[in-house]
Amino acid sequence: xxxxxxxxxxxxxxxxxxxxxxxxxxxxxxxxxxxxxxxxxxxxxxxxxxxxxxxxxxxxxxxxxxxxxxxxxxxxxxxxxxxxxxxxxxxxxxxxxxxxxxxxxxxxxxxxxxxxxxxxxxxxxxxxxxxxx
Numbered sequence: 131x132x133x134x135x136x137x138x139x140x141x142x143x144x145x146x147x148x149x150x151x152x153x154x155x156x157x158x159x160x161x162x163x164x165x166x167x168x169x170x171x172x173x174x175x176x177x178x179x180x181x182x183x184x185x186x187x188x189x190x191x192x193x194x195x196x197x198x199x200x201x202x203x204x205x206x207x208x209x210x211x212x213x214x215x216x217x218x219x220x221x222x223x224x225x226x227x228x229x230x231x232x233x234x235x236x237x238x239x240x241x242x243x244x245x246x247x248x249x250x251x252x253x254x255x256x257x258x259x260x261x262x263x
Contacts, residue, residue, distance in 0.1 A: 156223055159224050160224055160227075163205050163208055163209075163224055164218075165209075166209075167205040167207070168209045170202055170205055171206050173185070182199050182203060182206070185197075185202060186198055189202075208224070208227060211231045211238070212227075214235075219242060221245070222242060222246070226245055226250075226255055229259065230255075241259065
């Protein structure tokens with residue numbers, strides 16, 4: 131029995147599993163935030179802009195921190211921007227998208243492309259954006 135090879139294989143398998151799990155979690159986050167954004171957009175049409183603040187208070191009360199009006203507006207913006215895109219890149223996290231969703235389409239596509247090609251972290255993407263201005 132070669133313990134080293136078995137140990138190495140266990141560690142490799144774990145790394146592969148974590149990457150698959152991370153991609154799956156990222157896809158779940160993107161889908162959830164897109165769907166929440168869609169619902170917020172529809173609710174806003176029916177009940178007005180004030181619904182964001184009202185939902186923020188209720189969600190925070192019932193689910194805990196993290197549902198500020200600003201964050202809910204980001205979900206809505208995320209939905210509106212990516213309504214045009216048939217698929218979102220699994221290589222970018224929601225945090226990556228939050229950095230670029232306020233840009234025009236060509237600039238946003240540019241940053242999606244360089245982030246994918248260079249496997250940029252959110253911090254590196256911010257730095258590229260800052261240096262480009």
